[in-house]
Amino acid sequence: MRTLLILGAGTAGTIAANKFRRRFAQDEWAITIVEQRGAHFYQPAFLFIPFGKYPPERAQRNTDRYIPKGVTRVEGEVDRVDPDARTATLLDGRTLPYDYLIIATGTSPHPEETPGMTDDWHGHVHSFYTYEDAVELRSALANFDGGRLVMHITEMPIKCPVAPLEFTLLADDHFRSRGIRDKVDITFVTPLSGAFTKPVAAETFGGALSDRGISLESDFLIESIDPEKQQLVSYDEREVPYDLLVTVPLNRGAAFVGRSGLGDELDFVTVDKSTLRHTKYDTIFAIGDAANVPTSKAGAVAHFEMDTFPEQFERMVNGEEPNDAFDGHATCFIESGGGKAMLIDFNYDTEPLPGTFPVSKLGPLPLLKESRLNHLGKLGFEWAYWAMLLPGRRMPLPAHMSMKGKKVPH
Amino acid sequence: MSTTSLIGREVHVDAEGFLTEFDEWDEALGAELAAQIGVAMTDDHWALIRFLRADYAETGQTATTRRVATVGGVPVKQQFELFPKKPGKKMAYVAGLPKPAGCV
Structure with a gap:
């Protein structure tokens, strides 16, 4: 029996809990998630609340609805990780042992x-x-x-x-x-x-x-x-x-990351940008905003990471070489007012370009251009977030960024 | 990717003139790059550039002004005095490193 400990139950941690519980047999892997906040917020709503366009109470749901059965939920704040002893200690003194640790404690304003x-x-x-x-x-x-x-x-x-x-x-x-x-x-x-x-x-x-x-x-x-x-x-x-x-x-990562010697000068976890594995410790990984990977800190990135990461994690912990790399893929809607929005799609190597997404010629969504369709796409995403993304169900989007449909300026 | 000639040497640069090959740099080249952007190098300048080079060799990323302050020990205010207006970019340029990332 191996133990997987996930720290943080935001977007990345919740998707991970769902995907790993489905991937790993219950009698082979115990999975525990530490939840620090008690509530899960639909954070894209924070942009609309100030303009009176979104009722604040709708942005908040109970976290436990989205943590699957078979995953142990622990409420508390992380004080420190001991990477050699392979334990995480909470502020209330409880100590949680692990074989593998996934840090998903995000970023916070300071x-x-x-x-x-x-x-x-x-x-x-x-x-x-x-x-x-x-x-x-x-x-x-x-x-x-x-x-x-x-x-x-x-x-x-x-x-x-x-x-x-x-x-x-x-x-x-x-x-x-x-x-x-x-x-x-x-x-x-x-x-x-x-x-x-x-x-x-x-x-x-x-x-x-x-x-x-x-x-x-x-x-x-x-x-x-x-x-x-x-x-x-x-x-x-x-x-x-x-x-x-x-x-x-x-913006800083969680303070325990710095206290535990796992992060950079802003307490973001130092990981390999392709495998999300810690640069010093083989048993530690970081996903979502908590990682210091050079791409956007955004839910879309957490989502695309979790398309490739679970399988690669399984290969790595079984001593195999990873055979697919996270490419830094991010997709963001940009509300521009007047019921319109723009859309950008990019990764570590390719900057946001004009064109269409996700399918060449068919579109339907124009990139880097204001359109009503993009705005509707952003609104429709709220349903998909709760119903498909958090539970880790397949979304009709490619994990890796594609150059199909993109126009490279000369 | 293109090349340019500096102090009689061919070096690889990106569209903005930042060196793209870590090993093509040395301090003579650094002095030339500094002169191009109107910076007269002193011991304080060189200490900072050497920190940036060493840090890049270790982390694979160009240090930001914050990292130069917290890890390198040179306060941001002093970085602005040494490399006026755009210290992050100017330090990277003189050190022959890519522009600091963290900007996406």
Whole structure:
């Protein structure tokens, strides 16, 4: 009997629990999942809650509905992993032994890491990356009748890296429909050199911002926030004033990752990007946002990882060489307001390109172009998330990114 | 992938001029790359560049400004003084490394 311990019951951990329980016989593998939060959130909703377009209570469900029978569920917070003793200890002192460990404890916002950021939190400074923050921002936006709205990214990497851009485009739409767009200055402040890192998409997204009269402040690495003067201050001494600041705080992995010597300087687990196996410990793996792989931190990535990872995990723990590699595949809808959305599809090696997805010529979804179909796709995804993705059922999408349908610019 | 001639040597570079072959770099080349972007190298500059090279050899990724601060021990403010405006990119450029990732 071997023991598989999964830490975290978010998107990646829950899919893993379902897929591994089906793959491994119950009399050969015991599976335990440690759940830290008690509730499972449909996180794409956090983008819509601030605009009053989504009832907050609908975003939350009980985790245990999605953990399969035959998996032991433990509630508690992880204090430390001892990779040599192969145990995980919880804050309440319980110790869980394992033969193999999968870390799926995600990423969290840390506003306290930027001087001045928490001083006026939920006053003039807001965010939307937690349930509470999204709900608070809804009131702040409803009460905002004009002035300077700043959307700000602290530092990469962040969860759902297109969400700040979506928020900015939806804010433009929101103020237009309230008839006060001419009273609002919108600025997008980013540590990157453009609206996105990859050149083709950056151009499209940059165009979407300038078409709407939104200013772009790029290469802005924040040093502090001055809550009195209501301004962002960068290391190179630029100042950006705000009346309402919506920020994406520094993202970090779980603190126990760092305490256990398993992570990088942001507590993301250091793994091989193809196999998701820890760079030092053969018995430890990381999936989803918790891993330091150079692709987006997004549910879509967790989903595509879990198309290939379970079989490769089984090969590795049985002493065989992996025969398939995770390619960093990510697919993201980007809400652009007015009932339309864009779509991007990319991986470690190929940047987001125009074309169609998922099938060449047939489409039906246009890439890197605003369309109503993409918006409907994003809305329809909510059903698929709960009904198909979390339970680990087969989705009609390819695990690896394909160049079919993509147009390479010359 | 193209090549360019620097201090009388052919080296491989990407579209933005970042060296793509780790082993084609040495400090003479680093000094030339620094001169191109208007940076006069001092001991402090070199200490930082040597950290970046060693860290890349170990991790396979270019250190971000945060990593240079927390692991390399050079505060971000000082990185901005040494390599003004865009320290992350400029340090990588002089060190002959790819632009720092973590940007997707």
